[in-house]
Amino acid sequence: MRTVLLTLALALGGSRLAAADEPKPANKLPTLKVGDAPPPLKVSKWLTGKGVKAFEPGKVYVIEFWAVWCGPCVAMMPHLGDIQEQLGPKGVTIIGFTANASGNTQEHVVKFLEKRRDKLGYTIAFADDADTFNAYMTASGQVGIPCSFVIGKDGKIAYIGHPYCLSEVLPKVLAGTWDAVKGPAEMEAAEKLWDETYAAITIPGDAVAQLTQWEEFSAKWPGLAADSQMTAARIRLLVSAKRFADAQKLAESxxxxxxxxxxxxxxxxxxxxxxxxxxxxxPKLVEVGVRAAEAALAIDGPTVAALIRATKAYAAAGNTAKAKEFGPKAVAAAEKAVAGDKDALGTLQVAAALAACGERAKAKAAAEKAVGMVDPKNAGIKQYVEQQAKKYGYESKAK
Structure with a gap:
């Protein structure tokens, strides 16, 4: 699912990673498994929330490994905050654990948290070394983040996997109905079904039939069907099905x-x-889109992505003056952010900014330039860049 492979993320510089990859099994057999006692946490500093000195019997804990450059990790943070709010009173404590690494120093993490601290809703721990990471992630054979470890009331590890599944796992752990043997396999099947459903409802097709497919998935896994990616896909389908009032209501929510x-x-x-x-x-729909773009801009500041998003939203709303105001800013910011003549992903952002301004020919040229920057030996990145470049008119010359 939406997990970043650590080696791939580091190779790409982290924050620009857009492709998600499944964690792959480690070469060695894991020495930490479901049913084992959890290793102690070695924390250099508790950055938010109350520190946890030890895992208390009768309480449930989640240790979630993440990094500031990991897009899927950041996407999970609101979900974790919601779960903490809902289940905290019942004895659940969520700890987001991150360690010193390339692009993930304490300074980077603290700066990242500044915009989220008051609304994050759960505890964040930072370590200067990789001891805890190795004790959990490496020992259990996990190589992708975000990854969560649930510690049950009995003080044993009950679940290891994507934090996306916590909405289904934790209520059962609290109720004492979680099966540590069958449960992980059920979650693996649920993740697979999520992937299949999401893939099916995000390709061009019969919007009414696709909405039905989502409803079938939601009936089986309501917690998994309510995440932001699925919800955005539903809004898109409602628009395609011309159920505009329903789309607006869901978008507002x-x-x-x-x-x-x-x-x-x-x-x-x-x-x-x-x-x-x-x-x-x-007009009512595109106005909601403008408000969403403006809200994101207010939180994130004038980042390249935020400026592109605002330009597109204003253009869709017919606000030509605002689109012309933000478009050049987006292009300038994207060009400034390009890190050298091999930065294919940065150059793709330039293409996106130009496309938002309506500069289709220039956007296509930038996309073609991005493709040419990729080392042909790096097949995975090459394929990703080529796929993204097609949005701007790039056509592969491969036979």
């Missing part, structure tokens, strides 16, 4: 929830969906 956690990802998703061509001619 998503924005309200996002504002509670400063969830830039969810706000961005709303803005993207409601700035798309399918929403054209629906």
């Amino acid at each position: 998503m924005m309200t929830k996002a504002a509670k956690r400063n969830d830039v990802g969810a706000l961005s998703a709303v803005a993207e969906v409601l700035s798309a061509e399918a929403a054209a001619g629906q």
Whole structure:
């Protein structure tokens, strides 16, 4: 699912990673498994929340490994905050654990948390070394983040896996109905079904039938069907099915929830969906998209992505003056952010900014330039860059 391989993330410089990859099994057999006692936490500094000196019997803990450059990790943060709010009174403590690494120093983490601290809602721990990371992640054979470890009331590890599944796992752990043997396999099957459902409802097709497919998944796994990616896909389908009032209601609800956690990802998703061509001619819808883009901009500041998003939203709303104001800013910011003549991902952002300004020919040229920057030996990155470049008119010359 939406997990970043550590080696790939580091190779890409982390924060620009857009492709998600499944964690792959380690070569060695894991020495830490479900049913084992959890290693102690070695924390250099508790950055938010109350520190946890020891795992108390009768309480449930979640240790979630993350990093500031990991997009999927950041996307999970509002979800973790919601779970802490809902289940904290029942004895659940969520700890986001991150360690000193390239692009993930204490300074980077503290700066990252500044915009989220008051709305994060759960505890963050930082370590100067990799001892705890190795004791959990390496020992259990996990190589992708985000990754969570649930410690049950009995003081044993009950679950190891994506924090996305915690909404289904934790209520059962609290109720004493979680099966540590069958449960992980059920979650693995649920993740697979999520992937299949999401893939099916995000390709061009019969929107009504696709909405039915989502409803079938939601009936089986309601907690998993309510995440921001699925919700954004639903809004897109409702727009395509011309159920504009329903789309607006769902988008407004998503924005309200996002504002509670400063969830830039969810706000961005709303803005993207409601700035798309399918929403054209629906002033109420595109107005919601503008508000979402503006809210994300207010939280994140004038980042390249935020400026591009605002430009697209204003253009969709027919606000030519605002689109012309933000478009050049987006292009200038994207060009300034390009890190050398091999920065294919940065150059793709230049293409995106130019496309938002309506400069299609220039966007295509930038996309072609981005493709040419990739080392042909790096097949995975090459494929990703080529796929993204197609959005701006790039056509592969491969036979």
